[in-house]
Amino acid sequence: MTQQRLFTRLLLAVIVPLVLVTATLWPVLHVHLETQQQNTRSEIRAILKVSENTLWRDINETLSYALAIAEMPTIKALMTKDGKAGLGSPAPEQLTGFLSTLIKHYPRYTKLMLIDNQGVEVLRIPGDTPSDPRLARRDHANTDYFKSASELFARDLYISPPGRNLQYEIFSGEVIPVVNVATPVFDDQGERQGMVLLSLNWQHLTEAVHQAAQMEPTAGVILTDAQGRWLLTERNQQLPPMSFGDDYAQLTDESWQHITGLDKGVLTQENRLLRFQRMDMRRQTHQGLAGHIFSQDDTLPWVLGVSLPNPTWKSLLQDDASVVWFLLLIYSTAVALGIYWAFSSHQQRLLRHQAQQRAIEVSNLYESAPCGYHSLNADGVIIKMNQTELDWLGLTRDAVGYRCYRDFISSDSLLDFDQAFQEVKAGRQGEAECKLVATDGEQRQVVIQSVGYLEQDRFIYSNASVFDITDRKHLEEKLRAQAMTDPLTGVFNRRYLQAQASVEISRASRHQTPISLIAIDIDHFKQINDDYGHDAGDEVLKRFADEIKGLLRQEDLLCRVGGEEFAVLLPNTTLEEAWQVAERIRATVEKAHVSIEHDDTPATITITASFGVTHVASNEKTLKAAIKRADNGLYEAKDTGRNRIVIRKL
Numbered sequence: 001m002t003q004q005r006l007f008t009r010l011l012l013a014v015i016v017p018l019v020l021v022t023a024t025l026w027p028v029l030h031v032h033l034e035t036q037q038q039n040t041r042s043e044i045r046a047i048l049k050v051s052e053n054t055l056w057r058d059i060n061e062t063l064s065y066a067l068a069i070a071e072m073p074t075i076k077a078l079m080t081k082d083g084k085a086g087l088g089s090p091a092p093e094q095l096t097g098f099l100s101t102l103i104k105h106y107p108r109y110t111k112l113m114l115i116d117n118q119g120v121e122v123l124r125i126p127g128d129t130p131s132d133p134r135l136a137r138r139d140h141a142n143t144d145y146f147k148s149a150s151e152l153f154a155r156d157l158y159i160s161p162p163g164r165n166l167q168y169e170i171f172s173g174e175v176i177p178v179v180n181v182a183t184p185v186f187d188d189q190g191e192r193q194g195m196v197l198l199s200l201n202w203q204h205l206t207e208a209v210h211q212a213a214q215m216e217p218t219a220g221v222i223l224t225d226a227q228g229r230w231l232l233t234e235r236n237q238q239l240p241p242m243s244f245g246d247d248y249a250q251l252t253d254e255s256w257q258h259i260t261g262l263d264k265g266v267l268t269q270e271n272r273l274l275r276f277q278r279m280d281m282r283r284q285t286h287q288g289l290a291g292h293i294f295s296q297d298d299t300l301p302w303v304l305g306v307s308l309p310n311p312t313w314k315s316l317l318q319d320d321a322s323v324v325w326f327l328l329l330i331y332s333t334a335v336a337l338g339i340y341w342a343f344s345s346h347q348q349r350l351l352r353h354q355a356q357q358r359a360i361e362v363s364n365l366y367e368s369a370p371c372g373y374h375s376l377n378a379d380g381v382i383i384k385m386n387q388t389e390l391d392w393l394g395l396t397r398d399a400v401g402y403r404c405y406r407d408f409i410s411s412d413s414l415l416d417f418d419q420a421f422q423e424v425k426a427g428r429q430g431e432a433e434c435k436l437v438a439t440d441g442e443q444r445q446v447v448i449q450s451v452g453y454l455e456q457d458r459f460i461y462s463n464a465s466v467f468d469i470t471d472r473k474h475l476e477e478k479l480r481a482q483a484m485t486d487p488l489t490g491v492f493n494r495r496y497l498q499a500q501a502s503v504e505i506s507r508a509s510r511h512q513t514p515i516s517l518i519a520i521d522i523d524h525f526k527q528i529n530d531d532y533g534h535d536a537g538d539e540v541l542k543r544f545a546d547e548i549k550g551l552l553r554q555e556d557l558l559c560r561v562g563g564e565e566f567a568v569l570l571p572n573t574t575l576e577e578a579w580q581v582a583e584r585i586r587a588t589v590e591k592a593h594v595s596i597e598h599d600d601t602p603a604t605i606t607i608t609a610s611f612g613v614t615h616v617a618s619n620e621k622t623l624k625a626a627i628k629r630a631d632n633g634l635y636e637a638k639d640t641g642r643n644r645i646v647i648r649k650l
């Protein structure tokens, strides 16, 4: 049972700390996780902003250059049929040199072209003819950029979708998608003279976006057109492998559904947090000098997005070892404390149980001790009492608190009790031999030993042990009586006569009263023994004593002083009165018949006795002289025929 309880406590000691620590740490870790997620969101927002700015910056610069070139007088002059260097004439070296430098210095451009109103190429920088047959033609009349830009007003711009409609070029030995930016050229009279076309190296542009995103190595970038066509040229390691032109919408159908409905937003894609926003260059306001910007409407707006790993509990623990150690430390400390609590409380419980057992044992000992225990307050009221003493006094526990102990002390013991109680109240030990009287009147001789408990010299209560000495007292009295009594006849013996004689003599002396003594001896007692046996003799002695006792007063002392010799001490009795007593005894004995069994035959014995009578003189301190006188009288009675009384005076 104890082991099972310990096991339960140990189980609780493990579970409760785990639950408590978890309940305590959960909000903290949750906040920590939320903070991490918030930080991730902020980081994504920042990367997205930088990526967007990078993209816009390059595109805007391109727009600016295109517009600036279209505004250049030499360009206008070159494009104007009526100018000095009209169409069909080669471009001045100075102009081609300037434009070549521009294209070389900005690797984001693959080429610059001037196209006349018929779609015929007027100037191409760089000037070498591409070997790719797709790009070899000089007639641009059927291209989307030509068709679109031919209808634009001054300072309007057309931007082709990246890589759309075969807009690829071979650049540095590889085929790359391009974005064509076209703006019309008008002469000073407002006549449309053709257009300027700048081809943007889309790979270069998106690389810049990538680099911006690489501020955070785990960041991933998405860039698609409005249809979900993948516009990035570089592989993005954080996403499923996508190549330029792949259908992102189809690959991530669910996410794309989410994206298509919103201008911007945040969504969770697998374990990554993706923030996206729309980019519509038609609504670009950067170009304060630009007119309208046109493009293929079905491809815009683009979707630019940045993703980062979304912090989770798992990533939190994996990325931050200190959190794991911290949790391990907290949990192990809590469990260790719990186990310590389980063992210590188990130990305390055992100790408490043992203490309770001891208390019960002590209480049992107290309650059922063979002696009484009680405590009294200063007024003598019982404030505590064990069951033994309650039983002695015939009380129930209800008596505690209001009954006075003194009420149960016999009147002849009150003085001793009061004296002892005063001692106790004074802080000393008190002892009294008293007689307790129970509610039913039963008396009990006891010895009360008590000590007082004092505080600052003020008595508070007493603690008393009460020993029942009734049996001892009875035994003492019995022994005392036996010591003073003749066992055969039950009358006093010689020792008692001598002891009591001095008491009676001094009393007689005090009260000036006479005191007399009778010596008695059975006549021919030896003959009775001889005739009937010793037992018969004993029976005669008992009967003889009984006969005499019946003739004496309470205060007279009948004593057996020898084998068949008796003495009677008669306080307050004159010699004459003593003689009368002796005569009464003699006459009674003479008439007495003692019935015995002798040899299985009933027999009757008659006896006589001789007497010596004297009185104790007032100057005699002991009985010695009086006994001698009485014996002398007795001897004379024997000598003169027995069955008679002889008085001996002083």
Ligand SMILES: Nc1nc2c(ncn2[C@@H]2O[C@H](COP(=O)(O)OP(=O)(O)OP(=O)(O)O)[C@@H](O)[C@H]2O)c(=O)[nH]1
Pocket (backbone or CB within 6 Å): 521, 522, 523, 524, 525, 526, 527, 529, 533, 534, 535, 536, 537, 538, 541, 562, 563, 564, 638
């Ligand atoms: N049965 C019995 N006999 C006792 C007891 N004490 C003494 N005796 C006997 O009492 C007798 C006393 O005898 P004696 O002293 O010769 O006296 P007696 O026979 O009475 O003769 P007188 O005194 O001269 O009349 C002795 O035989 C004792 O043995 C006793 O306690 N019981």
